Amino acid sequence: MQVNSKDFIPLVNLALDNNSLQASLGMLGKGLSFKRTAAVADFPEFDQLRDEARDIKDHCLQYLDIYLMKFEEQVTNKGGHVHWASNEGEAREIVLSLCQAENARTITKSKSMVTEEIDLVPFLEDHGLDAVETDLGEYIIQLRGERPSHIIAPAVHLSKSQVADTFFDQHSNLGFNEKLTERVDLVGEARQVLREKFLGADVGISGANFLVADTGTIVLVTNEGNAELTTAIPETHIVVTGIEKIIPTLEDASTFIRLLARSAVGAEISAYTSFITGPRREEDQDGPKNFHVVLVDNGRSEMLGTELQDMLRCIRCSACLNHCPVYLSIGGHAYGSVYSGPMGAVLTPQFSRLEEAKQLPNASTFCGRCESVCPVHIPLPKLMRHWRNKEFEAGLNPLSMRWGLRAWALLNRHPLLQHMLASLGIRILGLFGNKATGYIIKLPGLAGNWTKDRDFRTPPSTTFMSQWKTMQKNRQKKEV
Amino acid sequence: MSRTEILDRIRKKLAVDSEDKTRLQVVESRLANHLPNTIPSRCRQSHSDLVDLFQEKMEKAHGTVNRVNNDTDLGGEIMAYLGDGSFELCINVLEFELDFSAYSSVQTVEWTPRSSLDICISDCFGAVAETGSLVISSSKQMPLSFNFLGEKHIVLLKEDQIMGAYEDIWARTRNDMPRDITLVSGPSCTGDIEMIMEFGAHGPKELHIIIIGS
Structure with a gap:
């Protein structure tokens, strides 16, 4: 199978800037999802x-x-x-x-x-x-x-x-x-x-x-x-x-x-x-x-007897494409594979190579609409997660992501450390916030990738966990 | 060679043995029983309701339907549908006599393989009410392509040919499947340009059904 999914990110950028494609995708998303809902209701x-x-x-x-x-x-x-x-x-x-x-x-x-x-x-x-x-x-x-x-x-x-x-x-x-x-x-x-x-x-x-x-x-x-x-x-x-x-x-x-x-x-x-x-x-x-x-x-x-076996139920109806917020934003060509959308993100790594198609299973918000409309109940998010795990196991992610994931895992295993870093983090973030609007509109470094396209809400001055503790203490005082 | 390779790989991945007779029995009994799955409740109602359902669904799929009480003037009914003008009719009807002698503007032509036609008129194997689908079957009398090569297709259907569900077709054909059975639900159409439906992609642009009462 001819695949050029390695170019996924540049292809996505091209697709997002393509007005005529965006108009076509708009019609597709509205039309088919609405019609399917009506047909099912009937x-x-x-x-x-x-x-x-x-x-x-x-x-x-x-x-x-x-x-x-x-x-x-x-x-x-x-x-x-x-x-x-x-x-x-x-x-x-x-x-x-x-x-x-x-x-x-x-x-x-x-x-x-x-x-x-x-x-x-x-x-x-x-x-x-x-x-x-x-x-x-x-x-x-x-x-x-x-x-x-x-x-x-x-x-x-x-x-x-x-x-x-x-x-x-x-x-x-x-x-x-x-x-x-x-x-x-x-x-x-x-x-x-x-x-x-x-x-x-x-x-x-x-x-x-x-x-x-x-x-x-x-x-x-x-x-x-x-x-x-x-x-x-x-x-x-x-x-x-x-x-x-x-x-x-x-x-x-x-x-x-x-x-x-x-x-x-x-x-x-x-x-x-x-x-x-x-x-x-x-x-x-x-x-x-x-x-x-x-x-x-x-x-x-090769998919039989593995987690991917469920994908062999697919009847190629395209409901998962028609309901996918990612597909409806970027269209099929960005996937670099004849199979696009959620079903394509599961099949393409199997029919080509994971190295080639590793971006595709990552192109999902895991919102779950694909699974909810699938006529044969294929657990598409679970199968995309399967490929993400394989990608990590095979060491195919970039170093920054691997360290990022490791750091995330470490924090989640050590709650005390997580709380300390979180309260430090929100204090630093607070410095960038605009008091009047309650939003951060520009962040430096890597975080600038977020604020480039959207604003970020200024966090409160204390973390959820410390607010919770204070509330619990106050309640105990009252009860006493 | 690939056959053995593929079958062996399937068995290996499923962790099953090709000598396991119980697996074969499971499959053979499922095929022999060919039990229906859930049949929609709309398929099981009185026959007159099924006739109405057929008409409703066919019209929803952009076919047109005309109901007549008897077959005495089917030629007139067909001409009423076609309207004024001169037409080349290609007729493949066994069940009814069609008389166009009163219409001087009408010519009839013989079907020949690999040629396009103007107006095709045929009867059919039956119909299914659940989705308003005609059932066309290839046979000695009926080349399948006859149903696809005309600009307009007019089909004569007797009320008692209307069945409820798809399963009702298989009860009559399973043991001697014709080369082709096609469910026709409306005229040929395409939504391939900007998702907007146009009729007459490759098959007939118009599909008209005359239901003849019994």
Whole structure:
């Protein structure tokens, strides 16, 4: 997985200064959180289903080897093929060789985060294949050479006029020479361009939202209908998906369908939910002759039996991003990973290296909103804390932070010392305060980083502990 | 090779034995029983309420719905929806007779693979009331892409085809799953530009359902 999370802090500063991005994030934060709340309020069974969904996923992970084999058996019985990829390199090679075996030249692709994780499309393009993303958001960022900034709304960082500029630049060679201004026209132009791609494609590549072990069915969810056109028209359909997507039965799939769109965008269901089982039947008039499923591990199995196992329940709904004060301030690109927000802060260190991604689990206020909206109860703050501990254990924090944490720990073990230093500290801080306003507006040294952006309340002249003692003494006197 | 490697790694991390037959039995019995989880209470009401619920939810998802008492003039109903103009209709309907002889501006075309269409008219496998979803199933008669390649899609649905919950679909299909079952809940749409919904991303821009009473 391509990761540049080392640049997290400079990227955050860029994001905070980017007015157009801030406007987009403002719309995202208000819109989706409000819609989710309304959808949940209108669905009394929601919490019960969340508990059940968590239990289904936990059960599947406990029997993951067997469920994967059952799924494979069913796909094979129906005439499809299952391929296993231990890492991202293997996954890319499998997909390439399947395309080459069919002499494919053109590929349509519906949205899949696993294919982003394994950098599939650039790899296929490097090998001379014409692979086009068909989800509108993915298509826009493909034209711009960007990565997704959100796991379900990949172009959410862009404004309408930026999309218009991109289409004007990139579609003129196709005979579209008018600069568009209306959203409906932009959607219409993309529809025309991509319709030709759908009708001519040799191979369709999709991800999977769920894999149903009992019937060998893959479940795909979209609003645009691009997954159906990707999977029904070409002669070959290749599914690229993570091993953790397995669920037992169609009944279980029903439970997850009820949670997914409500958690993601506050809709009761997406416009299209497809259940695909094997290749074209003899009597069918369309559908692929070749049906392949590539099961990607790429670090997932290593999470089993560890604290991180809970993260394998994730259904990629994006509720944790949509409710995260950090994500909503900096957007997805600052994370330097295709997985952003709280779920990205947990997955990225696992899928790349902790050294590379150590900043991400630190980019949390631990406010807990992510966990409270997660449809499968993933304890995201706890898992970010897991990585912070690992970071400390591996000695990856800067020396100043390590000494700072040690000093903090020492003070907390020695209350007397803490009280002495605290009363000294507030006296010094008091010297910087403005008596009239009750605020400190400028502090020297490291503390200046705080007052650079906000004021600091002048502390009272005595500490809480000494005030408490005085109160207790006075009370005793009264009682006597 | 990777298959063995992955499965072995999973078992090692879970600290389980591949020879352990009881684990296999747990999975096999869960699959054999395929018990439902909680089914929303809204899915279990009288059939006439389910028909109303279907209509309400489909309209909320920006599909349009028209209810008729019988199938005597479905051609007229369809033309009333389409309004004035000339149209190319591609019809894939088994259950009903459609008569457009009174409309000179209407042409019918045959479906061919990999081609775009103007107006698609079809019947369908059924519908689910809980979210106002049509159930489309690929079959000998129904290429899945037929449902996605028109500008407008008109679907004929008999009242008694409306089920309550998703689980009701599986009761009828599990043992012989078609290649594709798609739940269609409204016209094709996208919110990918500034989070504002536009219709007709890749599939039909309009979805119209005619519910035929029994």
